[in-house]
Amino acid sequence: MIENEEELIDTEESEKPRKKLFTLEKSSRTSILFAVLCLIISAASVGYSILLLVDYDYAIQLLRFYTDSGAGKAILGWLMDINAQIKLNFVDKDRFTTYILKGLGVTFTVTFFATLIGIFLGVIVAMIRSSHDKLKEELRPGFGTFLFNILDKICRVYLTVIRGTPTVVQLMIAYFIIFAASNNKILIAILAFGINSGAYVAEIIRSGIMSIDPGQFEAGRSLGFNYVQTMIHIIIPQAFKAVLPALANEFIVLIKETSISGYVGLQDLTKGGDIIRSQTYSAFLPLLLVAAIYLVIVMFFTKLVSLLERRLRNSER
Numbered sequence: 001m002i003e004n005e006e007e008l009i010d011t012e013e014s015e016k017p018r019k020k021l022f023t024l025e026k027s028s029r030t031s032i033l034f035a036v037l038c039l040i041i042s043a044a045s046v047g048y049s050i051l052l053l054v055d056y057d058y059a060i061q062l063l064r065f066y067t068d069s070g071a072g073k074a075i076l077g078w079l080m081d082i083n084a085q086i087k088l089n090f091v092d093k094d095r096f097t098t099y100i101l102k103g104l105g106v107t108f109t110v111t112f113f114a115t116l117i118g119i120f121l122g123v124i125v126a127m128i129r130s131s132h133d134k135l136k137e138e139l140r141p142g143f144g145t146f147l148f149n150i151l152d153k154i155c156r157v158y159l160t161v162i163r164g165t166p167t168v169v170q171l172m173i174a175y176f177i178i179f180a181a182s183n184n185k186i187l188i189a190i191l192a193f194g195i196n197s198g199a200y201v202a203e204i205i206r207s208g209i210m211s212i213d214p215g216q217f218e219a220g221r222s223l224g225f226n227y228v229q230t231m232i233h234i235i236i237p238q239a240f241k242a243v244l245p246a247l248a249n250e251f252i253v254l255i256k257e258t259s260i261s262g263y264v265g266l267q268d269l270t271k272g273g274d275i276i277r278s279q280t281y282s283a284f285l286p287l288l289l290v291a292a293i294y295l296v297i298v299m300f301f302t303k304l305v306s307l308l309e310r311r312l313r314n315s316e317r
Contacts, residue, residue, distance in 0.1 A: 086285065089285045098272075099273070100273065100276075106267060107255065107258050107259075110258050116194070117191065117197070117198065120198070121197075122205050123202075125198065126206040127209070128152055129155050129202065130209040132151075132152040162199035168260045171193070171261070171263060171264060174192040175188050179191075189261050201247065204247060205247075208240070208243035209231075209239045212235050212242075244312065245309045248305040248308060252301050252302065269290055273286040273287050273290035274287075
């Protein structure tokens with residue numbers, strides 16, 4: 001009797017992992033099916049939305065052809081409301097091209113040129129800061145040393161102020177105070193975002209410079225380079241390679257930061273969606289589309305950054 005009970009207990013214990021595994025497999029299959037269903041619905045929605053923008057009348061006829069049943073009519077009623085909202089927000093008066101596409105172009109323009117300014121300022125500030133940290137004990141007293149210390153203090157103040165104040169406040173100060181006489185909103189936004197980005201790029205590049213082995217400076221001197229030539233030809237290229245993924249991430253962050261350009265009346269992507277909302281009194285679709293566009297852009301560049309990091313790792317082997 002005892003042996004039978006022990007065998008029964010062993011059988012039950014051996015069946016527990018199988019039941020647990022079966023439950024996990026069942027839940028996994030359910031999750032996968034649900035994910036596939038959501039993906040199919042999302043793909044169909046995106047494809048149909050594109051078709052609505054390209055040929056609205058054909059899209060409606062196609063929808064009516066495939067929805068003759070009772071459930072189909074209910075779905076048709078729901079989709080017709082969505083179709084009416086899409087037509088109202090994006091098709092009528094060509095709002096999609098006027099506000100969304102043009103706003104997207106402004107966003108990319110501001111981001112691209114602001115990134116160039118940020119890298120230029122960041123390299124200069126990083127060279128001054130890292131050089132001061134490395135050479136402050138070796139510098140001899142004199143006018144050159146005094147000037148170098150002044151430049152370092154200016155860079156420190158620049159980094160403290162820019163990194164310690166909100167970007168939107170900096171943009172408004174640039175537009176309403178510093179460049180109040182100018183009406184070129186795109187140029188002002190480029191300068192404001194470029195100066196802001198330069199502070200963060202400077203710290204990224206400075207960390208890359210400080211990570212370079214000191215023997216590289218000695219190698220430059222053995223080749224007959226002075227300190228500036230060593231920095232330009234030997235140190236900076238290696239530092240850029242080390243911090244390139246971080247710089248790419250800074251570009252992604254800057255794309256999202258430009259969404260505050262509407263505070264100074266610049267019609268970027270976010271402002272374009274807000275203008276559509278103010279005209280149609282419908283906030284859901286315009287703002288949802290703007291968010292989706294930003295999400296796709298960020299996912300695309302994030303994928304590029306991951307590919308870049310993988311290639312850099314392979315090149316180091």
